[in-house]
Amino acid sequence: MSEKQMLYQKRLERYITAMDCGKPDMVPVAFGVGEWIAKYTGTTLQEIYYDLDKSNSIVSEMLPGLDFDIFKGGPSLWWPPMFDAMGSKLYKFPGIGVEENSTFQFNEQEYMKPEDYDEFIASPTEWLVNHYLPNISTELENPGSYRSTVALIKGAAAFAMQGGIMAQAYGKWTMDHGIVGQGTGFTKAPFDTLGDALRGMKGVLLDLRRRPEKVLAACEAITPHNVNCGLAGAGADTRFPCFAPLHRGAYPFLNPNQWNNFYWPSLKATIEGLWARGKRMLFYAEGDWTPYLDKIAELPDKSIIFQIDTTDAKKAKEILGGRFCLQGGVPTTLLTYGTPAKIKEHIKRTIDELACDGGFILDAGGVVMGDAKQENVIAMIEAAREYGVY
Amino acid sequence: MADKEKLLNPDPGVCVPWEVKLEEIGEFPGNEAIVKKEWEKLDDFAYNFIWFWAQR
Amino acid sequence: MLTDALSIAIADLEEEQVAGMVKERLASGVAPLEIVNSLQMGMAEAGNRFETGEYFLGELIMCGEIMQDSMIVLEPLLIGSNAEYKGNIVIGTVKGDIHDLGKNIVVMLLKGSGYNVIDLGVDVSKEKFIEAIKEYNAPLVGMSVLLTGCQESMKETIDAIRAAGLDTKVLIGGNYIDDLVKAHVGADYSAQAATDGVKIADEIFSA
Ligand code: B12
Numbered sequence: 001m002s003e004k005q006m007l008y009q010k011r012l013e014r015y016i017t018a019m020d021c022g023k024p025d026m027v028p029v030a031f032g033v034g035e036w037i038a039k040y041t042g043t044t045l046q047e048i049y050y051d052l053d054k055s056n057s058i059v060s061e062m063l064p065g066l067d068f069d070i071f072k073g074g075p076s077l078w079w080p081p082m083f084d085a086m087g088s089k090l091y092k093f094p095g096i097g098v099e100e101n102s103t104f105q106f107n108e109q110e111y112m113k114p115e116d117y118d119e120f121i122a123s124p125t126e127w128l129v130n131h132y133l134p135n136i137s138t139e140l141e142n143p144g145s146y147r148s149t150v151a152l153i154k155g156a157a158a159f160a161m162q163g164g165i166m167a168q169a170y171g172k173w174t175m176d177h178g179i180v181g182q183g184t185g186f187t188k189a190p191f192d193t194l195g196d197a198l199r200g201m202k203g204v205l206l207d208l209r210r211r212p213e214k215v216l217a218a219c220e221a222i223t224p225h226n227v228n229c230g231l232a233g234a235g236a237d238t239r240f241p242c243f244a245p246l247h248r249g250a251y252p253f254l255n256p257n258q259w260n261n262f263y264w265p266s267l268k269a270t271i272e273g274l275w276a277r278g279k280r281m282l283f284y285a286e287g288d289w290t291p292y293l294d295k296i297a298e299l300p301d302k303s304i305i306f307q308i309d310t311t312d313a314k315k316a317k318e319i320l321g322g323r324f325c326l327q328g329g330v331p332t333t334l335l336t337y338g339t340p341a342k343i344k345e346h347i348k349r350t351i352d353e354l355a356c357d358g359g360f361i362l363d364a365g366g367v368v369m370g371d372a373k374q375e376n377v378i379a380m381i382e383a384a385r386e387y388g389v390y
Numbered sequence: 391m392a393d394k395e396k397l398l399n400p401d402p403g404v405c406v407p408w409e410v411k412l413e414e415i416g417e418f419p420g421n422e423a424i425v426k427k428e429w430e431k432l433d434d435f436a437y438n439f440i441w442f443w444a445q446r
Numbered sequence: 447m448l449t450d451a452l453s454i455a456i457a458d459l460e461e462e463q464v465a466g467m468v469k470e471r472l473a474s475g476v477a478p479l480e481i482v483n484s485l486q487m488g489m490a491e492a493g494n495r496f497e498t499g500e501y502f503l504g505e506l507i508m509c510g511e512i513m514q515d516s517m518i519v520l521e522p523l524l525i526g527s528n529a530e531y532k533g534n535i536v537i538g539t540v541k542g543d544i545h546d547l548g549k550n551i552v553v554m555l556l557k558g559s560g561y562n563v564i565d566l567g568v569d570v571s572k573e574k575f576i577e578a579i580k581e582y583n584a585p586l587v588g589m590s591v592l593l594t595g596c597q598e599s600m601k602e603t604i605d606a607i608r609a610a611g612l613d614t615k616v617l618i619g620g621n622y623i624d625d626l627v628k629a630h631v632g633a634d635y636s637a638q639a640a641t642d643g644v645k646i647a648d649e650i651f652s653a
Contacts (some may be wrong), residue, residue: 035595090446102542103595105569106446123399128440136443159439188445197446201547205504206511209459228402229441255502287621310621333622336594337630369595 007178011069015180015361016239019280019325020302023358027351027388029381030182030327030363032072033059035103035370036377045103045370046095049076052162056169063177068381070361071179074169078104082158086151087138090197103370111135112198114207117214120198121221132198183282185232185242187274190222190266191215192247204248208258219266227273230281241280241305250287264295275303282327285311286366293319309365317354327361329354330380335364335372340379347383355388362388405436448491452481456488457495459508461515468516478523481516489513490558493551497641506551513554531562533651536578536614537588538566540603542596548620549590552640556588559644561651572603579607579614586650588643589633591620601631608632615650619643 001009014024038045041058048055059074080093092098092105111132112120120127134140139151173179188196194215195204207215230242248254249263271281283304289296290312296304301323308316308328316326329350334343347362354360362384368377400407408426412418448454452471455463464485471481492509495501535556539549546568556563564582566574579587587607591600604616617635618628619642628636637643 088443090443098542103593105542105544108544123397125400125405125437125440126397128444129405133440133443156436156439159442160435186445193444197444202507202511205507208504209461209508225402225441226445229438229445232438252496252499253503255504258502258504333594333627336597337626369593371595371598 004175004178008174008180011178011180012239014069018359018361019241019305021322021325021359023390026390027355027384028069028361029384029388030070030072030361031066031068031377031381032368033062033074034368034372034377035075036368036372036374037062037075038101038370040374044094044100046093046100049078049080049094049104052076052079052165056165059169060173060176063173063179066378066381067385069180070182070363071170071173072182072363079158079162080104082155082162085154085158086133086136086140089136089138101370108196108200110200110203112203114203114211114214117211117218121214121217124221124225136197181240183240183243184237185230185279187226187230187242187244187270187281189244189246189249189263190219190226190270191249191263192245193222193226194218195248201248205253208254208262212262215262219262223266223269223273226270227277230270230274231277231279236279238278238280241282242274243284244281245284246286249292250285250289251291256291259292260295264292268299271299271303275300280304283307285309288312290315296320297323299324305361307363307365313350313354321359322357325359325361326354327363328365329360329362330364332364332366332368332372335368335376335380338376340375343376343379344383344386347380348387351384351387358390400437403434403437404430405433405440408433448487450484450487452484453488453491456485456509456512456516457491459492459505459512461508461512464512464516468519472519472523478520482520482524485513485516486558486560488558489554493555493558493640496551497639503547506554507547510550510554530560532560533586534562534564534582534584535586535588535647536564536566536575536582536584537590538570538575539568539590539592540596541569541571541599543591543593543599544568545590545592545620548592548640549588552588552590552619552643555640555644556647559648561647572599572606575603576607576610576612579612580610584614586615586617586647588617588619591618592622594622597622597627597631600633604632617643617646 014026014028017024018028035045037058038048055074055076080096083091089107091107094100094102094104098105116131134143137151140148142148170181195201199207232242249259254263274281281304284307286309288310293315297319305325305327306316306320308326313329320326330347334346398407398410408429411429448457452464452467455467468481489509492501492506496506537549537553539546553563553565564578566578575587589600589603591597600618607614615635616633617637618631618633619637623636623638635646637646
């Protein structure tokens, strides 16, 4: 076994032990290269988003010398050329729609109308193809037309190309630097699938009052698909969790009654469905989930990694600790406004409070954006090693 | 359009079920399993592409 | 405590009741502006219920929707009637950021408290802020920012307002806002809760 392979094995074991709520040799640290990298590399965000090779080579240059365990990915979440090929209305990307150094923006709309519910529920995948794709893509406005057919060919090709390029990059990072990817597969709470992309935030909240039974039926119809999306295909790697950014379940979006009846049951069913196949979820609880910790504790032991953003960390530890791995501990703003010294101090305290008996992964609370300072991000990793040995 | 296409309501991971395709092919002189396996792989790819847009 | 039945109906999110009452009142000759005032008082109450934890975002958005539906009927009738406002406030979410739920709540509360709120929407450039402040001669501008990555554009906006020689007070809000951010961007006031925004506005406009 090469040195890097051994390093990989060690980190993998650390990660897996923590996920299983155990105590590894040291606290595993998660790290991602965010948009902040642009300002240190003399590249525009547009270049980073558009040129996958460039963004991957920036990551490759960054990795040597950094000692962390779990890699959360490079600076761009999406590859805009695929969206351009389809004429996607969903986002404005740096350099096209917004300035070359602005982060992307989501264009939230009711891409699904209230009257579409029945058809969607009857056959979700077919509805997406027949109505949703044409609604969100200017190139598909006339299904069957020359432009539309070409766009689909390009879009699907881009999807495959990106998948290939990224798999290759991860393979290389594993070989060269011994890092472990955080997860495989991407899914959502069924209510968020409905509320984010299909009905939009306002649409879904109004639906809760005007057509609650449709919301429930749609969430139910989405659930098996979201289990599938999380698994990322048959025979996929179940050692690693699927990523699930959770939105409308945060306090104070839904009242307790709505949360209990509309948000939670289908999310729980999704998690249980995944867990039945041995797949965990990285429960990326954006914002504050403190009021719901008791409900979350009803999940099967170890079936999630709970991400702490602005949820009360001590309460999360108290209620979920021991049964579920916790991830987080570093407030996102600290990475911008803090100093390396402040960060070290914070991490020492966090590790004392949250990591003591294992089952903990150190990470930034939320999404780290362009404002973070590199010296702070690096101080975070260093401090984790300094104070994180069990 | 003549009569509306019948809904397939495919399962997760499926766009056009192999069973539907098989029926259309009718006679099958070769090894079905080989064809089915590759059909389903590509079908799963298409499925992931479609749902990608809904899970943004 | 609300006493007006229409205010109570909208605060309680009784969609059909509100629509019915608006029609009835119009038919019986009540001034459209008075009806709008009743509705706004109810909206402000809904905002208060949000701040005390009784209401959640879903309720507030519903309340806003009922208001909007009523305004479709009322707006055309308002032309010519002179509303009495406590003053003009310009508000928007700063450049690069499109989160607007928090800002919309603040707008709702400020309107409910009798301010003329000029809502510039989301992803608002510094030029747009300055233009609106000048046009409405607004003593107060509110800025919302959720993304830490856009706090810098908030600073740029405030710098530009100062550079333009405007002495408008700047109030900032959003979930990652604290004194550190306030000092960094050079704002006059900061608030984490929407109701604090109203308190600060009252302070400024009563001075
Ligand atoms: C809803 C949401 C979205 C929606 C926005 C829909 C919309 N129309 O607003 C969508 C899906 C579009 C979205 C997109 C993105 N989001 Co977002 N989003 C959220 C979420 C889940 C909730 C925000 C919210 O509405 N809260 C409810 C409102 C009522 O609260 P509030 O805004 O804080 O407002 C209150 C107070 O702050 C105050 N207030 C607010 N403004 C003002 C102004 C004044 C003058 C005053 C007095 C008071 C005041 O009053 C309000 C009521 O009390 C948060 C996470 C969370 N749970 O907080 C992430 C979050 C804000 N998003 C985040 C990110 C990163 C993004 C994206 C970049 C995508 C991504 N990578 O995840 C894009 C960016 C788009 C863009 N360019 O702006 C991060 C930001 C991280 C950071 N470092 O800043 C967060 C924190 C999630 C996370 N944990 O990482 N998002």
